[in-house]
Amino acid sequence: MSTPPTAAASRVVTSVSRTSVADQLHAQLRTAILSGAQAAGSLLPSERELAEQAGVNRQAVREALQRLRQAGLIDIVQGEGVRVGNWRSDATIAVLLDGVFQANGGLDVDIVASLLRMRQVALADAARRLACTRPDDVVATLRSMVAEMRAEPDDAPSTPRFEFWGHLIDSCGNVAYRLAFNTQLGIAARLPPEMLEFLSAGSKMIDEYDRLVEAIAAGDADAAAHEADNILGPASRLFDTPAPAAS
Amino acid sequence: MIVNPVARQSVADAVYAQLRDAIIDDVQPAGSTLPSERELSEQAGVNRQAIREALQRLREANLVTIVHGGGVRVRDWRRTADLALLPEVVVSADGRIRPEPSMAMLQLRTVLGVDAARLAAERVTPEGIELLRERLATAVATHDAVANPSSATMIAAYERIWIAVVDASKNIAYRLMNNSFNAASVQFSRLLPADDTARRDHTEPYVRLVDAIAAHDPDAAADAASHALGVAERVMTMLVSNSG
Numbered sequence: 001m002s003t004p005p006t007a008a009a010s011r012v013v014t015s016v017s018r019t020s021v022a023d024q025l026h027a028q029l030r031t032a033i034l035s036g037a038q039a040a041g042s043l044l045p046s047e048r049e050l051a052e053q054a055g056v057n058r059q060a061v062r063e064a065l066q067r068l069r070q071a072g073l074i075d076i077v078q079g080e081g082v083r084v085g086n087w088r089s090d091a092t093i094a095v096l097l098d099g100v101f102q103a104n105g106g107l108d109v110d111i112v113a114s115l116l117r118m119r120q121v122a123l124a125d126a127a128r129r130l131a132c133t134r135p136d137d138v139v140a141t142l143r144s145m146v147a148e149m150r151a152e153p154d155d156a157p158s159t160p161r162f163e164f165w166g167h168l169i170d171s172c173g174n175v176a177y178r179l180a181f182n183t184q185l186g187i188a189a190r191l192p193p194e195m196l197e198f199l200s201a202g203s204k205m206i207d208e209y210d211r212l213v214e215a216i217a218a219g220d221a222d223a224a225a226h227e228a229d230n231i232l233g234p235a236s237r238l239f240d241t242p243a244p245a246a247s
Numbered sequence: 248m249i250v251n252p253v254a255r256q257s258v259a260d261a262v263y264a265q266l267r268d269a270i271i272d273d274v275q276p277a278g279s280t281l282p283s284e285r286e287l288s289e290q291a292g293v294n295r296q297a298i299r300e301a302l303q304r305l306r307e308a309n310l311v312t313i314v315h316g317g318g319v320r321v322r323d324w325r326r327t328a329d330l331a332l333l334p335e336v337v338v339s340a341d342g343r344i345r346p347e348p349s350m351a352m353l354q355l356r357t358v359l360g361v362d363a364a365r366l367a368a369e370r371v372t373p374e375g376i377e378l379l380r381e382r383l384a385t386a387v388a389t390h391d392a393v394a395n396p397s398s399a400t401m402i403a404a405y406e407r408i409w410i411a412v413v414d415a416s417k418n419i420a421y422r423l424m425n426n427s428f429n430a431a432s433v434q435f436s437r438l439l440p441a442d443d444t445a446r447r448d449h450t451e452p453y454v455r456l457v458d459a460i461a462a463h464d465p466d467a468a469a470d471a472a473s474h475a476l477g478v479a480e481r482v483m484t485m486l487v488s489n490s491g
């Protein structure tokens with residue numbers, strides 16, 4: 001890949017921010033803790049030792065440790081050192097987002113499956129709630145989005161339809177759902193193309209999208225939730241080993 | 248010893264929390280620029296290293312972009328922040344409960360809790376059932392034994408049931424979201440009236456919930472969960488909107 005010459009072309013390297021060193025160390029320690037290699041209750045090596053092992057300065061170690069502490073992965077105990085916490089009971093969702101991408105570049109399938117399920121459930125509920133208020137302008141916009149989907153050629157690449165769902169989420173006015181949606185966007189932005197394909201399962205279910213919008217327009221909350229569930233279900237089930245019971 | 252050691256970090260934490268709250272409350276709206284590191288350090292009376300750490304945390308939370316050349320620009324957090332920020336959106340650093348995000352979070356909690364109950368009924372192990380029964384018994388005993396059960400005690404007993412439910416659901420996202428919800432519940436419990444009438448006789452849906460999960464009946468589990476969480480959602484929504 002060639003880069004067009006710019007005014008800064010005389011630069012040999014771009015500056016490596018101090019943060020990226022802390023980022024890498026943070027990722028290593030996080031993986032060690034989430035994988036259980038550093039068990040809950042164990043002590044991490046001292047700041048000085050970590051700096052030596054990683055070949056980085058102590059400020060970077062301190063930053064990495066602070067981030068682990070904020071995420072609820074460790075306790076920094078005065079006079080004792082750094083103790084690994086029980087992340088299952090103490091950590092926040094931030095840990096999970098960090099944990100999606102493993103150190104070896106792969107994805108943690110359990111985490112992806114659990115996030116996809118959460119996406120399905122939250123978006124189906126957003127559709128349900130939107131059917132209760134069904135503002136005219138929102139219905140009109142969603143309808144035109146579905147019309148555009150229908151106009152696509154059959155061999156158009158599948159997409160996760162973020163614009164559609166983003167509009168639906170914004171229109172139901174729930175900031176918690178919006179943040180959950182942003183989480184999904186943040187992960188999707190880092191996914192390799194073939195994985196984005198998985199997230200797009202269901203994107204060709206134009207009739208279901210159509211029925212979803214019409215259910216919202218008709219104020220039929222259950223039907224709206226049901227159609228959203230139909231569209232988003234296939235993606236969650238791709239990763240979800242225990243099959244949900246048929247109902 | 249007259250004073251305990253003040254960790255350098257707590258200074259950075261405090262600066263981060265102040266700036267974060269200014270952004271969430273739109274005191275520093277999206278698109279605005281924060282004062283310079285030097286100015287912030289003077290205003291807060293702390294050293295620049297603490298300011299730098301606070302700014303890095305804001306950047307990691309997607310609340311600001313640090314422009315090359317030093318400026319710090321506020322982002323539209325509703326568009327850029329992720330779920331990790333939710334607990335901080337719900338309660339400010341000085342303990343202020345923000346009504347609208349609180350109600351939003353309670354709704355999310357209900358819908359995820361109902362699905363967790365459904366999954367738990369499908370996936371629970373015999374050990375999981377045993378744990379659920381134990382925690383239910385504790386909750387019922389707490390409810391019956393105390394003439395005027397303190398909200399915090401009762402909420403904690405219910406929370407332990409939910410932890411067992413989300414564990415049984417084997418959905419790690421639900422498990423960690425539950426941690427965030429629990430932290431917020433503790434804050435919300437401050438709003439409960441002292442006589443605690445709002446939460447009386449609410450063990451019944453929990454009995455049904457545990458029975459349904461033990462019977463591997465997803466629909467009944469979802470229904471009981473919806474009842475248990477729906478009650479909490481309505482009570483809290485009322486209290487939060489009155490407080491705001």
